Amino acid sequence: MPSAGYVYLVAIVKRTVQASPDQVFAVLADGWTYSDWVVGTVHxxxxxxxxxxxxxxxxxKAGPWPLSLHDSSTVLAMVPDRLLKLRAGLWPLGSAVVELVLDPLADGGTRITMKEDFEAGPLLFVRNKLNDLVLHRRNIESLRRLNDIVLRSSTKGAQT
Structure with a gap:
């Protein structure tokens, strides 16, 4: 158990995307794209x-072969074009809760807020500021990749 007085830091990352919430959510709703934008998910x-x-x-499947782990992520909550909350499994290392919130902006863009925190397993008990920093950096890159996919998808839609 963590010691008394220890404050857990949740990795929170925000990014503005020049696409509407429904365009962003369309990518989130396509589960086959997750290995394209979630850093660490390889297949x-x-x-x-x-x-x-x-x-x-x-x-x-996450991580490099031959150390890759097979697991599943489960939708905990969903509001179309607004929210997707997942329990991301990575057993035997543990699991995390990931929440993606989409806020529409006046200019037609979307602010994506991604929150991630370990909820079970050994990773929960070894978490420290360094782990939070690594998780934070990983999620910055994940949202950068998500941005690229959303923009590429919205450009394709405009061309048809």
């Missing part, structure tokens, strides 16, 4: 047919 093995409805799972 999506399967996506439940009803993704991203609550209870749906995407099955992924």
């Amino acid at each position: 999506i093995r399967d996506v439940d047919e009803h993704w991203p409805q609550v209870g749906a799972q995407l099955h992924h």
Whole structure:
């Protein structure tokens, strides 16, 4: 158990995307794209047919071969074009809760807020400021990649 007085820092990252919340959510709603933008996820093995409805799972592989781990992420909450909350599994190392909040901006863009915190397993108990910094940096890169995919997707949609 963590010692009394220790304050856990949740990795919170924000990014503004020049696309509407529905365009951003369209990418989040396509579970097959997660290995393209979630740093550390190297392969999506399967996506439940009803993704991203609550209870749906995407099955992924994380980490380099031969050390890669197979696990699943489960939707905990979802509001179309506004919120996606997941339990991301990485057993035997643990699991984290990841929340993506989409806020529409007056200029037509979207502010994405990504919060991630460990909730179970050994990673929860070894977490420290360094881990938070690494998680924070990883999520900055994940949102940069998500931005690129959203912009590429919205450009394709405009061309058709």
